[in-house]
Amino acid sequence: MNALLKKEMRLSALLLTYLFIGFGVMTLVPGYPILCGTFFITLGIFQSFQSAREANDIVFSALLPIAKRDVVKGKYQFAALIELAGFAVMAVLTLVRMTVLADAVIYRQNALMNANLFFLGCVLLIFGLFNAIFLGGFLKTAYKLGKYFVIFIAVCFVVIFLAEAAHHVPGLGALNAFGFDHIGLQLLTLLAGAAAFVALTFLSYNKACKDFERIDL
Amino acid sequence: MNIVELSGVCKTYPAFRLDHVSFSLEAGKITGFIGRNGAGKTTTIKSMLNLVHPDSGEITYFGLPFSEHEMEIKQRIGYSTGTVSWYPRKPIREIVSVTKTFYPSWDEEAYRNYLELFGLDEAKKPIELSEGMKVKFNLLLALSHRAEVLILDEPTSGLDPFSRDELLELFMTLKEHGVTILFSTHITSDIEKCADDLVYISNGTIQAACSKQEFLKQYSEPDETLEEVFLRLEKEARA
Numbered sequence: 001m002n003a004l005l006k007k008e009m010r011l012s013a014l015l016l017t018y019l020f021i022g023f024g025v026m027t028l029v030p031g032y033p034i035l036c037g038t039f040f041i042t043l044g045i046f047q048s049f050q051s052a053r054e055a056n057d058i059v060f061s062a063l064l065p066i067a068k069r070d071v072v073k074g075k076y077q078f079a080a081l082i083e084l085a086g087f088a089v090m091a092v093l094t095l096v097r098m099t100v101l102a103d104a105v106i107y108r109q110n111a112l113m114n115a116n117l118f119f120l121g122c123v124l125l126i127f128g129l130f131n132a133i134f135l136g137g138f139l140k141t142a143y144k145l146g147k148y149f150v151i152f153i154a155v156c157f158v159v160i161f162l163a164e165a166a167h168h169v170p171g172l173g174a175l176n177a178f179g180f181d182h183i184g185l186q187l188l189t190l191l192a193g194a195a196a197f198v199a200l201t202f203l204s205y206n207k208a209c210k211d212f213e214r215i216d217l
Numbered sequence: 218m219n220i221v222e223l224s225g226v227c228k229t230y231p232a233f234r235l236d237h238v239s240f241s242l243e244a245g246k247i248t249g250f251i252g253r254n255g256a257g258k259t260t261t262i263k264s265m266l267n268l269v270h271p272d273s274g275e276i277t278y279f280g281l282p283f284s285e286h287e288m289e290i291k292q293r294i295g296y297s298t299g300t301v302s303w304y305p306r307k308p309i310r311e312i313v314s315v316t317k318t319f320y321p322s323w324d325e326e327a328y329r330n331y332l333e334l335f336g337l338d339e340a341k342k343p344i345e346l347s348e349g350m351k352v353k354f355n356l357l358l359a360l361s362h363r364a365e366v367l368i369l370d371e372p373t374s375g376l377d378p379f380s381r382d383e384l385l386e387l388f389m390t391l392k393e394h395g396v397t398i399l400f401s402t403h404i405t406s407d408i409e410k411c412a413d414d415l416v417y418i419s420n421g422t423i424q425a426a427c428s429k430q431e432f433l434k435q436y437s438e439p440d441e442t443l444e445e446v447f448l449r450l451e452k453e454a455r456a
Contacts, residue, residue, distance in 0.1 A: 003318040010315050011304050055304045059268065064319045065291035068267055217268040 004070060007061070008078035012052040017082055020044025024089030027097070027115050030106045034115060035160045038123045041086035042130040042156070045079050046149050049138060058142045059217050069209040072139055076205050079135055083127040090115075090123055102179035113164045114176045117186035121193025122163040128193075128200030129155055136204035140211045220244040220397050221366060226264055226274030233421060235260050238274070240416045240426035242366070242397050247388055249412035249429075250401040253451060257421040258401040262370045266296055278366065292320065295364030297355040297372055305344035309337060309354060313361075320362035328361035334387075348375035356384070360391075367391070369400040373407050385411045405444040417447070419454050 021044070026037030052058070061071045097115040101107060113119055130152055137148030167176035174182040175189070219241040228235040235257045242248050252258050263269035265276055267287060276283045278290045304312050317323040332339065335353040343351060352375055359367055373381045388398055388411050399416075402408065408415055408429070415432055417425040425432050429443075437446045 003315075006318065007315050010311065011307060055306070056301055057304070059301075060303045062268060063266060063291070063296055064316070065288050066319070067287050214270065216270060217263070 002077075004066065004074040005077045005081070007064075008074050009081075011060075012055070012057045013048045013078065014044075014051050017044040017048040020047075021082060021086045021089060024086045025093065027090045027093040027119075031110055031112065033112050033160060033164045034119065035113060035122055035126065035163055037090065038086070038126045039153075039156050039160070041082065042127070042134070042152070045082050045130070046134065046145070048078075049075075049134075050145055053143060053145060062217055068213055072205065072208045072212045075135060075139065076131065076201065076208070079131060080201065083130070087120070087123055087127070091120055094120055098179050108178070113167070114178060116177055117183075117190040118175045118177070119163075121189040121191070122159065124190075124193035124197035126156055126159055128197035129159065131197075132200040132204040136208050136211075139208040140215070142212065142215060142217060218244045220279060221265070221399070222275075222277045223261070223265065224275045224277075226261070226271045226276065228260055228264060228269060228271045233257070233260075235264070235271070235421045238264075238418070238421075238423050240423055242399055243414065244397055245392060245395045246413040247392050247398045247400070247411050248414040248416060249408035250399055250416045250418070251403065251405065251408055251447065252401075252418035253403060256418045258418060259370055260421075261418065262298075262368055262399075262401060265368060292322065292362075293364060294366040294368060295359030295362065296368045296370075297352070297359040298370040301355065302343040302346075302351055303355075306342055308340055308342055310339040312343075313339070313358070316358055317361070322363045324361055324363050327363070328357070331357050331360050334383075349377060349380055352376055353380070353384075364396065366397045367399070369398065371402060372400050373402055373404060381407070382410075405442075405447055409443050417450070419451060424450065424454075 020041055023037045023040035023044075026032065026040070027034050058071065061074065062068055094115040094117070097104075097107060098117075107114065113122075133152040133155060134148045137151070138145055166172050167174075174185050177183075177186055180186075221242040223241070224239050226235060226238040233255070238257070238261055250258055250261070260269055264271045264274075265283075267283060278286075278294065281290060283290055313328070317325075317328075335350075335357060337346075337350065337354060337357060343354060346354060352372055356369070356372060359369070373384060376384060385407060388400070391398060392413075400407070412429055414428050415425070416423060417432070425436065427435070433443065433446070436450065437443075438449075441449070
């Protein structure tokens with residue numbers, strides 16, 4: 001682990017952020033919009049950013065013997081680490097629901113989204129949107145947090161609503177596949193989510209580096 | 218030999234302009250950077266550290282442009298700013314243990330010595346420190362990686378007279394070890410006590426950048442102290 005990520009984890013992060021990874025367990029909650037677990041994980045990351053801002057973390061980091069753009073790198077690395085940890089929890093529990101619990105009545109009788117690979121693709125899409133909207137927005141100024149988090153909340157819940165309801169649209173029922181049914185489609189949606197995560201994170205990271213370089217601290 | 222050079226640094230804000238700031242720091246000397254509040258000292262220092270982007274001008278350290286050698290130069294310089302608290306709720310021990318991983322030149326023995334000299338307790342958090350002790354903590358971080366150049370923004374503000382005197386004595390000891398120091402202040406007695414050179418800034422413009430003796434020779438009137446000279450020059454500038 002590099003020094004920058006260690007600094008983020010030990011000085012900038014709140015314990016709360018690590019605890020909020022546990023919201024990935026919401027994947028197992030029956031009759032609940034399980035994609036909301038993703039939002040709570042991003043809320044945990046937001047809390048760390050808010051606390052770090054009050055601790056003069058950005059200026060402290062910019063004074064370390066690193067290039068100014070590396071401050072941005074540290075922030076993205078930290079957010080991605082938490083997101084991927086949350087994703088790992090959700091992926092394991094999704095696999096449990098797809099195999100051992102594939103026929104559990106409690107999950108079969110569910111008007112909302114089922115835990116499958118399409119769900120995991122949506123999780124990655126939401127994390128990508130968080131990186132693009134919140135991280136990219138915050139690093140334009142290094143102090144404005146609220147505005148970009150509110151925008152992210154709005155976008156996030158539109159995505160959650162659409163994803164949770166998608167399988168009720170005629171012709172899209174296969175998105176709610178149980179177990180390994182429609183596995184080709186499931187894999188495709190997971191890959192699309194992963195591609196969106198990578199693209200949104202990478203593009204916003206590059207833009208944030210340029211934005212951050214220009215601002216006065 | 219000039220170890221730091223600023224040449225024509227300009228920065229315009231809606232209500233303030235740093236206007237073609239140029240001066241240099243000579244190796245192994247202490248330079249006092251003086252000016253009233255709002256004169257442009259902090260903006261100049263932030264420009265020297267890439268925290269503020271000058272609109273124009275060039276800043277070099279050790280003959281290298283800062284913009285192209287940022288990481289290398291930051292390894293060799295130390296910075297401290299008055300009473301700003303880094304991570305107010307983290308123990309000093311934790312902040313230091315993370316910070317030192319960025320500096321291959323971190324000197325643990327020097328760190329322990331300064332910790333003792335400043336009377337700092339590693340178990341304390343910055344929020345538990347007085348304003349003066351916060352200054353000392355910031356200095357501790359700047360001094361413990363064998364920096365060749367120290368850039369200190371108002372290091373004596375908030376310190377009691379004894380601590381201030383100790384700090385200025387420390388500057389002179391560091392100078393004997395070849396460390397170049399720039400410290401901003403609005404306390405003229407700090408400059409009288411330990412500065413070799415001074416840079417005087419007023420309303421964003423450098424008014425003088427020379428040795429203390431040359432400054433007195435050029436600007437003082439008979440029997441005027443350094444403080445009286447600055448007060449008169451400021452009054453004349455505002456008239």
